[in-house]
Amino acid sequence: MSKFRMHHPKSAVERMNLPRDIGGRGVVDVAAQHHRQVDSLRAYFYSKEQASPLHAAVCKADCGLTPLNLKDRSFNPQSGVKSDQERIEEWKSKAMHGKHVNCLWQPFVDLHLSNRWLCAGELFAETEGFMCAIQDGVVATRAYKKLIMKERVENDQCRMCGSALETLDHLISGCTVMAPVQYITRHNAVCKVIHQNLAYKHGLITGTCPVYRYEPQAVLDSSAYSMYWDRQVLTDRHTAHNKPDVLLVDKTGRSAYIIDVAIPHNSNIERKYVEKKVNYEPLAREIKEIWRLERVVVVPIILSATGIVPKSLTASLDVLGLSHSLVQTMQKYTILHTCSMLRGVLDGFSH
Structure with missing residues (x-):
């Protein structure tokens, strides 16, 4: 996604696997899907072992031979899978990336309508990725390069008006020249x-x-x-x-x-x-x-x-x-x- 400009390399990774209607990108977490499938298959074999000698034999023999690991009854394949709420909390906790998501959860904001553009799919993937980068605050303004990326920037004033620090907030809605x-x-x-x-x-x-x-x-x-x-x-x-x-x-x-x-x-x-x-x-x-x-x-x-x-x-x-x-x-x-x-x-x- 980064290669084809659909995801900024510095954007929040926590939102990638979250549903689009709450601000995520809706990408399927393959690892989580694998763990859920393993958990489902384990439940199936355990439900059959009482009535089927074959299933009972498989449960006894599988000691780490397959991802199911059926002999170990305490094994929990979903122990490392993060829930949507855990991802949201991680996203909120970030000083820069978290500004947008914390605003989304304000009582005066309509959460689902605010993310309607993500669900509608009317924008090019590159435009969607760029807006997500804007929301995450990782667009390469002069202030971002100097304060976040620690690059050498000779002039950190707005290149348009020259009278204020060139931040993302300033360019979006605070520049007198624009x-x-x-x-x-x-x-x-x-x-x-x-x-x-x-x-x-x-x-x-x-x-x-x-x-x-x-x-x-x-x-x-x-x-x-x-x-x-x-x-x-x-x-x-x-x-x-x-x-x-x-x-x-x-x-x-x-x-x-x-x-x-x-x-x-x-x-x-x-x-x-x-x-x-x-x-x-x-x-x-x-x-x-x-x-x-x-x-x-x-x-x-x-x-x-x-x-x-x-x-x-x-x-x-x-x-x-x-x-x-x-x-x-x-x-x-x-x-x-x-x-x-x-x-x-x-x-x-x-x-």
């Missing part, structure tokens, strides 16, 4: 998923297309709904945050939904959700008063840059009446853009 283009492109990909599906659901467009081909219109309008894409909302009183990603107005239901997307690093997921709620509450009050609506709801759409899905995301989709299957689509495009962005930085500026 924010206006790379981060916005990733952000807009997730916004387009929401915009297109809301527009189709409410009859504002007649069909759907792949996200990479979808170009949202600034304003979509019908007798029942209006939807705005990245438009500034004029209000009587000044509001600092008055340009949500998507604004959906239900004319018949006299309600509106302020939808704003954020793709932070894992450690900022909860903070970003609260931040979006607080920032857009003043705008919600202004819209409700000016447009004489009965209800205005702020709907944050939060998804981590490495694909971790908080439980708040499905709750937000429920508010909008959208399917939870959209999580997989948003997660896929987030991961693709994160991988592409890092490859561009590390390969394009490797000299």
